[in-house]
Amino acid sequence: MHKPLIAGNWKMNTTIDQGAQLVMKLRELLKGIQDIEIVIAPPFTSLQHLNFLLADTAIKLSAQNLFWEKNGAYTGEVSGEMLRAVGCEYVIIGHSERRRYFGETDETVNKKILAALREGLKPIVCVGETLEEREAGRPVEKVSAQVRSALNGLGPGMVKDLVVAYEPVWAIGTGRNATPSQAEEVHDSIRELLYEEYGMAAVNDMRIIYGGSVKPTNIDSLMAQPNIDGVLVGGASLNAEDFARIVKFEKSPER
Ligand code: PEP
Helix, strand or coil, X not given: CCCCEEEEECCCCCCHHHHHHHHHHHHHHCXXXXXXXXXXXXXXXXXXXXXXXXXCCCCEEEECCCECCCCCCCCCCXXXXXXXXXXXXXXEECCHHHHHHCCCCHHHHHHHHHHHHHCCCEEEEEEXXXXXXXXXXXXXXXXXXXXXXXXXXXXXXXXXXXXEEECCHHHCCXXXXXXXXXXXXXXXXXXXXXXXXXXXHHHHHCEEEEECCCCCCCHHHHHCCCCCCEEEECHHHHCHHHHHHHHCCCCCCCC
């Protein structure tokens, strides 16, 4: 049984002060929760300050991106070592917005995953099909290809901390979420692929989370699916009460 992971992707929202206000509310609302791993991914500019505010809590920090080189003449980029130094444990890699607006490809995603693992960061790797690919009946095919290229060159000993986030592109920020059974079908296929590539031991450790318009109103039915080990939340993670309700999802008897 995997410890559920609930992660909030704040995207390009919140100044340091706004982020601090949100964190102070989350500290209160999420006090004492131990059976769920809670992660927030604020913008780079707030990480250090929020790390300080989260010091005595169980809420963990993630970055939203990193560059694969260790250091050097790469203006505007941030390395894994820098993220570790400001308290990040996780890093989101290959979010569909980065693929769409910043030219990220399966190849650059793979390089970033290798760099994150080298620096001791846990990657949350985003994959997902477009609406055209779903309507053409090929979500599993597309997602499997993305997962295979993302994990290219990673041996079984390297993947246990890696999280796969299935985020259908058509469901991100649109208010239109995959139904629990649509999500479950793709999660099941990812689990199968991971099992084929890495064997049972790795699969027991790796988590597969869902992202795409997760809200307090749909979290319980998503988390009731056997292969959904958590969620990556965008919009709703900017509202402390909504995010807290998502973290406190109703557990089905099997969990
Ligand atoms: C995301 O950004 O990863 C996401 C799933 O966004 P939203 O919840 O707003 O759809």
